[in-house]
Every structure is written in C-alpha cells, then in structure tokens.
Amino acid sequence: QSVLTQPPSASGTPGxxxxxxxxxxxxxxxxxxxxxxxxxxxxxxxxxxxxTDQRPSGxxxxxxGSKSGTSASLAISGLRSEDEAxxxxxxxxxxxxxxxxxxxxxx
Amino acid sequence: QVxxxxxxxxxxxxxxxxxxxxxxxxxxxxxxxMGLSWIxxxxxxxxxxxxxxxxxxxxxxxxxxxxxxxVSKDTSKSQVVLTMTNMDPVDTATYYCARLDxxxxxxxxxxxxxxxxxx
Numbered sequence: 212q213s214v215l216t217q218p219p220s221a222s223g224t225p226g227x228x229x230x231x232x233x234x235x236x237x238x239x240x241x242x243x244x245x246x247x248x249x250x251x252x253x254x255x256x257x258x259x260x261x262x263t264d265q266r267p268s269g270x271x272x273x274x275x276g277s278k279s280g281t282s283a284s285l286a287i288s289g290l291r292s293e294d295e296a297x298x299x300x301x302x303x304x305x306x307x308x309x310x311x312x313x314x315x316x317x318x
Numbered sequence: 319q320v321x322x323x324x325x326x327x328x329x330x331x332x333x334x335x336x337x338x339x340x341x342x343x344x345x346x347x348x349x350x351x352m353g354l355s356w357i358x359x360x361x362x363x364x365x366x367x368x369x370x371x372x373x374x375x376x377x378x379x380x381x382x383x384x385x386x387x388x389v390s391k392d393t394s395k396s397q398v399v400l401t402m403t404n405m406d407p408v409d410t411a412t413y414y415c416a417r418l419d420x421x422x423x424x425x426x427x428x429x430x431x432x433x434x435x436x437x
Contacts, residue, residue: 301365
C-alpha cells in the first residue's frame with residue numbers, strides 16, 4: 212500500500228484536459244516538493260515534473276503540476292493519444308515515497 | 319550523454335542473495351550534487367524506492383527493507399552495487415537504478431533489469 216494515494220485510472224478524449232490527483236500527508240506532500248513520472252509499458256519511468264511545478268526541458272507545456280496542502284495534481288491539457296501511459300507522483304518523507312500510479316487512457 | 323546500465327537479468331532461488339550492478343557513464347559518482355538510487359517495480363505494480371547512495375558515500379535505505387539491503391559504490395569503476403539478502407518470490411520485480419539530481423529528481427533512469435525469484 213503506497214504512502215501517496217492516486218486514482219488507479221483516468222481517461223479523456225483527445226483535446227480534453229485531464230487531472231490526476233496525488234494525496235498524502237503533512238510529513239510528505241505537505242512539507243516537500245512533488246515530482247511526477249511518466250511510464251510507458253515496458254519502459255523506464257521518465258521525469259515529467261520536478262519541484263512541484265517545474266518542467267524539464269523537452270516536456271511539453273501541456274503538462275503542469277500544482278500542490279495545495281497535502282495534495283498535488285498533474286494536469287494534462289490538449290490530451291493526445293501519445294499521452295496514454297502510467298503516471299506516478301513522488302515526494303520525500305524521510306525517504307522517497309511513490310504513489311500507486313494512475314493509468315491514463317485516451318479514449 | 320548520461321547513461322545508467324543495470325546488470326543482466328537474473329534468476330535467484332529463495333533465501334539466496336541478490337547482487338545488482340549499475341554502470342554509470344557521462345557523470346562522476348563523486349559529483350557533489352548527484353546521487354544514485356535503486357527502485358523496483360513488481361509486475362503490474364507501483365514503483366518502490368529501495369536505497370540511495372550520496373556522493374559523500376552516505377547511504378539511505380527503505381525502512382521496511384533496511385535489514386536486507388546494502389548499497390555501495392566504486393567511483394573508479396563508475397559502478398554502484400546493490401545487494402539484497404534472503405530473497406523471496408515477492409521480490410520478483412524489475413529493478414532500476416536512477417540518478418538523483420540537484421533538484422532531488424530522478425532525472426536519468428536505467429532501462430531496468432528483471433529479477434525473478436523462484437525455486
């Protein structure tokens with residue numbers, strides 16, 4: 212059972228805006244940055260968002276991150292078929308903790 | 319170009335000890351703002367952080383697995399080694415090494431290696 216709680220699945224149609232939530236507590240999300248990773252089947256995870264709302268170079272600005280209190284969110288606007296993947300949130304809580312992952316389906 | 323390469327897939331028997339190597343290229347393990355973690359993912363399940371080694375050789379372990387894990391590095395060989403004792407079938411997973419950068423993000427990942435625990 213993961214320390215951070217994510218919905219197991221999310222879906223949207225091309226062009227839509229989709230949000231994936233990540234819920235934690237005061238000792239993790241509440242007091243640390245949040246990170247988001249994207250993982251395609253059979254591949255290693257890839258950094259998508261760092262320090263809650265920063266995008267590494269090469270990540271489209273369709274992806275954005277935010278945090279409020281002990282919850283964080285990843286928003287994907289202008290949804291594309293190639294965004295279909297698993298998404299994991301992560302933060303620190305005297306160690307690295309990951310969410311359980313959300314499988315995003317583009318309908 | 320920064321790359322991380324885990325050792326080959328391995329089959330281990332229950333109670334045996336697992337040893338994995340992560341070969342690093344494109345950066346130095348002694349760089350003050352870099353560290354390296356091991357992270358695993360059982361089939362169809364979520365990521366689980368295991369251990370981390372900092373540039374100053376300080377180590378950090380998952381509390382639930384601390385007694386079974388040892389991480390070390392050989393800077394001259396650009397390698398990080400993870401050992402896990404008393405392997406069990408529930409330890410079957412893909413094991414990744416990942417670099418932790420100055421933003422505390424895992425910015426580079428290896429391709430992962432499959433570890434199967436079975437008698």
